[in-house]
Amino acid sequence: MRIVGKSSQYVVMSLFAVAFLAPLVWMISASLRPEAKVLSSPPKFLPTDTQWSNYGEVFDLIPVFLWNSVKLAGLNVIGILIVASMAGYAFARLRFAGRDIAFMVLLATSIIPGIAYLIPQYIVFQHIGWVDTQYPLWVPKVLTPVFATFLMRQSFLTIPNELEDAGKIDGASTFGIYWRIMLPQTKPALAAIGVFTFLESWNDLFGPLIYITSENLQTLPVALAQFQGEYFTKISLLMAGATISVVPVIAVFLFAQRYFIQGITMTGMKG
Amino acid sequence: MATITMARDTAEQVNTADVRRARRKQNLTGWLFISPIVVGVVAFQFFPILVSIAASLTDWNGISAPKFVGLKNFTEMFGDDPLFLQTFKNTVYFTLASIPLTIGIGLVLALLCARPIKGVAFFRTAYFAPYVTNVVAIGFVWFWFFQPDNGVINGLLSQLGISGPQWLSSSSWAMPAVIMVSVWQGIGYPMIILLAGLQGLPNEFFESAKIDGAGAWQRLRFITLPLLTPHFLFLLITQFISSFQVFGLIYVMTKGGPGHATSVYIYNIYQNAFSYGKVGYASAMAWILFVVIAAVTFLQWKLQKRWVFYS
Numbered sequence: 001m002r003i004v005g006k007s008s009q010y011v012v013m014s015l016f017a018v019a020f021l022a023p024l025v026w027m028i029s030a031s032l033r034p035e036a037k038v039l040s041s042p043p044k045f046l047p048t049d050t051q052w053s054n055y056g057e058v059f060d061l062i063p064v065f066l067w068n069s070v071k072l073a074g075l076n077v078i079g080i081l082i083v084a085s086m087a088g089y090a091f092a093r094l095r096f097a098g099r100d101i102a103f104m105v106l107l108a109t110s111i112i113p114g115i116a117y118l119i120p121q122y123i124v125f126q127h128i129g130w131v132d133t134q135y136p137l138w139v140p141k142v143l144t145p146v147f148a149t150f151l152m153r154q155s156f157l158t159i160p161n162e163l164e165d166a167g168k169i170d171g172a173s174t175f176g177i178y179w180r181i182m183l184p185q186t187k188p189a190l191a192a193i194g195v196f197t198f199l200e201s202w203n204d205l206f207g208p209l210i211y212i213t214s215e216n217l218q219t220l221p222v223a224l225a226q227f228q229g230e231y232f233t234k235i236s237l238l239m240a241g242a243t244i245s246v247v248p249v250i251a252v253f254l255f256a257q258r259y260f261i262q263g264i265t266m267t268g269m270k271g
Numbered sequence: 272m273a274t275i276t277m278a279r280d281t282a283e284q285v286n287t288a289d290v291r292r293a294r295r296k297q298n299l300t301g302w303l304f305i306s307p308i309v310v311g312v313v314a315f316q317f318f319p320i321l322v323s324i325a326a327s328l329t330d331w332n333g334i335s336a337p338k339f340v341g342l343k344n345f346t347e348m349f350g351d352d353p354l355f356l357q358t359f360k361n362t363v364y365f366t367l368a369s370i371p372l373t374i375g376i377g378l379v380l381a382l383l384c385a386r387p388i389k390g391v392a393f394f395r396t397a398y399f400a401p402y403v404t405n406v407v408a409i410g411f412v413w414f415w416f417f418q419p420d421n422g423v424i425n426g427l428l429s430q431l432g433i434s435g436p437q438w439l440s441s442s443s444w445a446m447p448a449v450i451m452v453s454v455w456q457g458i459g460y461p462m463i464i465l466l467a468g469l470q471g472l473p474n475e476f477f478e479s480a481k482i483d484g485a486g487a488w489q490r491l492r493f494i495t496l497p498l499l500t501p502h503f504l505f506l507l508i509t510q511f512i513s514s515f516q517v518f519g520l521i522y523v524m525t526k527g528g529p530g531h532a533t534s535v536y537i538y539n540i541y542q543n544a545f546s547y548g549k550v551g552y553a554s555a556m557a558w559i560l561f562v563v564i565a566a567v568t569f570l571q572w573k574l575q576k577r578w579v580f581y582s
Contacts, residue, residue: 203406246404
């Protein structure tokens, strides 16, 4: 595939890199500037008159939103890993009546996109008093991880029988075999699903937007979007808030890049 | 595997009562393991789906008792709701513009990143960063970039002697601006999928083509691209489903404006359901969306014979 030489390849790749990173660099640099210098002509991408006080101000405004985001991401990740791995284990390794039919029905139901039944779901939650609580942001997600279950099933299917048999001979219970012997074998799948779930929960806009009205229950992205002007009166503050909402994601991505990409290719091409 | 274990069971069976008891215990254990997801799917998907189908046939504000109206919601949509048609068209515009751009540029980046070159991990991460970044932060940054007077985009354009448009406050430029941001954010995904595809290609094809004297362009056109067609099909299907449901960028950047220039279908559903209290109507709209997505996906699947190449 040698259409262009190495040096021109570097030039093209660097131009693209600038285009992809410049807005993020601008966001960070704007968050470090005094308000009067955020917008300038010609535009500046590197911080000038760096001041950190914007972050201090923003941190005073957002601790509750930040905590809500962290809490929901944690509940989603842990819950989905438990529910999906248990179901995936049963579908892959246990024999019981109705197993294959149950699996097909789960997969079939998940084909219908969430938006088609989002509104009745909202009304159901209204009736049981869940609107303006955080339950709709994790309970339904944790209890319906169909795709993660599918991935976990695939992962459990690849483990050789010998390990399981050894556990049985030692007299371990089914749960013991799942928890102590089989689950540790599926770490890559668990990691991929965990990273994905974290990103999805952390970046979710729609869910908190429709379900939460109380300010103190709101998550960081929605708080940024909704309370700009009221809270984040300056662009520099808004950018500091936005940067704080991006940092955990970039950190997770850098640490778990391998699993993330593995997850994408896994979810992508197992057609 | 199942038959082997079954045979082992039969060999070990002592009497039928024991076997029956053991089997019952097995069934119970299995269902206990899957009970959380079964309860969840029935309660949070299956049941709301049934309610949603029923709701689409009613006049309902979500609070007082629903009134059965038959297919009125659907006839109203196509008959006398100009906003339905407008937001549908906007969504088609968004989708038709963003899909070729994301997949096309994604392919270029995947080809660049597939060659062994120093620092490739950095470039891959850079191209991918917007994809994991949340849409609110992205929407804000670009909102300020697109400011007509002191925004970065027009600032850069003026350096080139071009006076840029009003962008987000112009009814003809707002949608292209949103599409640009969406493409910029979304490219990482097709890039990774195609990169995975490229790395899985069998080397023999390229070796023998080289021996036959095929140039780089010919190898790309006649070997690489055909071998990647399953990946393109997958991307077409997934990108269509997601861009037909675009919401976040619109909500943050334009709130559907100016006028209804960037109001997309989901935004319209969102407003009908949560601002105007037209729950029955919004449910009907959601089902039309589902039918369109299902039909196009089915069509893409059926048409694959004509262009998708399986080696």
